Amino acid sequence: MTTSSTGTAGAQPVTSGFAVSERTAHLRAETALFMRDHVLSLVSHDLRGPLNAIHSWAYVLERKLDPNDPNSQRAVTGIRNGVDQQVKLLETIVDTTRAETRALALAYEPFPLHPLLDESAEEVRMGLARTRGVEIVMNSQLATEQLNGDRERLAAALWVMLTFAVEASAQGATTTLASRADATHWHAAVTYETSTALDDPALPHVLETFARKQAREPREANRIAWVLALCKRVAEAHGGSFEQQDASGSAQATLALRIPLSAQAAR
Incomplete structure (x- = not known):
């Protein structure tokens, strides 16, 4: 598994009672912005x-x-x-x-998708999932597929999706990151089981308190939780889309990202 070289480097600020990496603190700040x-x-x-x-x-x-x-x-x-x-x-x-x-500026370059998934999953494992006792499982159908887009921005979107899913999951739960590519698009979906953990003050958290609280409130049709705004903005800047589907019945909640493989053509 490929891990991010910035995942544990730098100072260790404390968030909600536990230390997080400099990279995680940066992503948390971007999410809030x-x-x-x-x-x-x-x-x-x-x-x-x-x-x-x-x-x-x-x-x-x-x-x-x-x-x-x-x-x-x-x-x-x-x-x-x-x-x-x-x-x-x-x-x-x-x-x-x-x-x-x-007007989100993007730095386009071709890059392989599979390492991006590994790095993003490991970042969230180290930043929150292991502390919370939540397992992140990869289900990737990718091989050597590449995407022409802003790797750093897409990594941030994956980080928010996975972190939100972990925040919403109870101890011992499993969050799944599934990914595939068709002829024109890359698809990434995070599935998880919702619980009361999202805004439980007794648990360690990375995301802002008021953002987690708002995320548990009913949403209007086609609107996403505020904290997922970065995912939506990055997806749309690449000519793609982002969707949030709440759990219904026995189905799990889903966060889905869809990005053109030749994203620059969709600018």
């Missing part, structure tokens, strides 16, 4: 609809009111000004802040 920008994007999107509706209804209300009543006209003007101020805040603060990861 993408999550912040994802939340800001949701706020910007979800607020614009109601604000536009308020603005439109203010014009409807204005036509119904007595134009000679200064109090009524002042009230309508105040509503429209308030909406305009909120939109300006979204544009100048929210949109500007999340611009850092909106």
Whole structure:
């Protein structure tokens, strides 16, 4: 098995009661950055609809009111000004802040996929899985397949997927990383059994507390847990996709990554 040369190097910061590698600390920080920008994007999107509706209804209300009543006209003007101020805040603060990861720069180069899986799995084993007593099993159908993309970004996406699965798993559970390639795409899927471990304060954790708590809340259709924002952003930047499927019945929960093998052509 190939292991990451940065997996144990450097200082050992303490996270949730146990030491993690410098590499893990870096990935944790990146995960938090993408999550912040994802939340800001949701706020910007979800607020614009109601604000536009308020603005439109203010014009409807204005036509119904007595134009000679200064109090009524002042009230309508105040509503429209308030909406305009909120939109300006979204544009100048929210949109500007999340611009850092909106246009994600990728360093394209061809690389073999199988070593990437080995390194990512071992990184999470050393960083959290062994401490939590969770086994990571590889189920790879890859041989010598290569992908033209940003190896470091895709490694980060795999790290988040595996770490989230381990965080959500009970002691003694197994998380599986399955991977294959067809004629045009690379597929990677992480499956795991959910438990109450995700936000159990008595257990060691790597991911942010509020992110783990939010991940246990009900999600709207087609939306992912905030903490998985990096996976989605990296996948889409490569012209691919990322999906989160919750457990249903006896089925396991799944995190799925789909990336074109010639990702640069999808930019």
